[in-house]
Amino acid sequence: xENVEQHPSTLSVQExxxxxxxxxxxxxxxxYFPWYKQELGKGPQLIIDIRSNVGxxxxxxxxxxxxxxxxxxxxxxxETQPEDSAVYFCAASKVGRDDKIIFxxxxxxxxxx
Amino acid sequence: xxxxxxxxxxxxxxxxxxxxxxxxxxxxxDAMYWYRQDPGQGLRLIYYSQIVNDFQKxxxxxxxxxxxxxxxxxxxxxTSAQKNPTAFYLCASSIGLTPSYNEQFFGPxxxxxxx
Numbered sequence: 001x002e003n004v005e006q007h008p009s010t011l012s013v014q015e016x017x018x019x020x021x022x023x024x025x026x027x028x029x030x031x032y033f034p035w036y037k038q039e040l041g042k043g044p045q046l047i048i049d050i051r052s053n054v055g056x057x058x059x060x061x062x063x064x065x066x067x068x069x070x071x072x073x074x075x076x077x078x079e080t081q082p083e084d085s086a087v088y089f090c091a092a093s094k095v096g097r098d099d100k101i102i103f104x105x106x107x108x109x110x111x112x113x
Numbered sequence: 114x115x116x117x118x119x120x121x122x123x124x125x126x127x128x129x130x131x132x133x134x135x136x137x138x139x140x141x142x143d144a145m146y147w148y149r150q151d152p153g154q155g156l157r158l159i160y161y162s163q164i165v166n167d168f169q170k171x172x173x174x175x176x177x178x179x180x181x182x183x184x185x186x187x188x189x190x191x192t193s194a195q196k197n198p199t200a201f202y203l204c205a206s207s208i209g210l211t212p213s214y215n216e217q218f219f220g221p222x223x224x225x226x227x228x
Contacts, residue, residue: 004155032213041221041222042221042222043203043205043220044203044219089155091155094213095211095213100161100172101212101217103157104155105154106154
C-alpha cells in the first residue's frame, strides 16, 4: 500500500522567512496530494492541494510543488507569520476502489518572533 | 452554522470499559470517517461510511466498532479489546468518498484517556 514520508518532524523559522516541508510517496498511482494544517486542539483543515497533472500550485503565501518522477512533493510558505505556527500534514491518495487518504506523520512548524 | 461536532472534548475512562465517542454533522455529507491521531504520528483511518447503514473497516479497526443509523451521525465505540485506546480521535465528513473530488472536513476531536 501507499506510504507517505514527511520531513522534517519539527521546523523553526524566523518570522518573515520561508518554510519548506517535504514529502515522498511510494505508490506511483497516487494522483492527489492535499496538505492540512492543524492548530492546537483543533482538527486538521485543508489548506492547499495538487493533482498529478499539475507541477505547481500557489495560493497567496503558500505553494505546493510536485515531482512525479521522483515521487515527492513540497509545501512552501513564504513571509511566515505567527499564525502559521501549527502542525502540517501532507497526504496522498488515488482514485480507485481503495479511495483512502494516507497521511504523513506531520511537521510541527514554529514561527520565532 | 454548518459543521462537525464531536463530544465530549475530553473523556476519561477506566481500563476495561467500553466508551462511545459522538460525531454529528449538519453538512448533509454522505461520507463520514473516524481517524486516530497519536503524538508524532499521522492520522490513521479506523472506520469509514459511504452511506447510511453501511461502513467499512479502515487500517486499524481492531477493538473499535461504529454504526451509521442516521446520515448525520457516526458514533465510534472504543471497546475493551482495543489494547492502547488513549489517543486523540478525529471525525471527518465529505460529500462523497473519492478524496480527490471531495474535501474532508474535520471535527475538533475528542481526547480519550484510559486510566
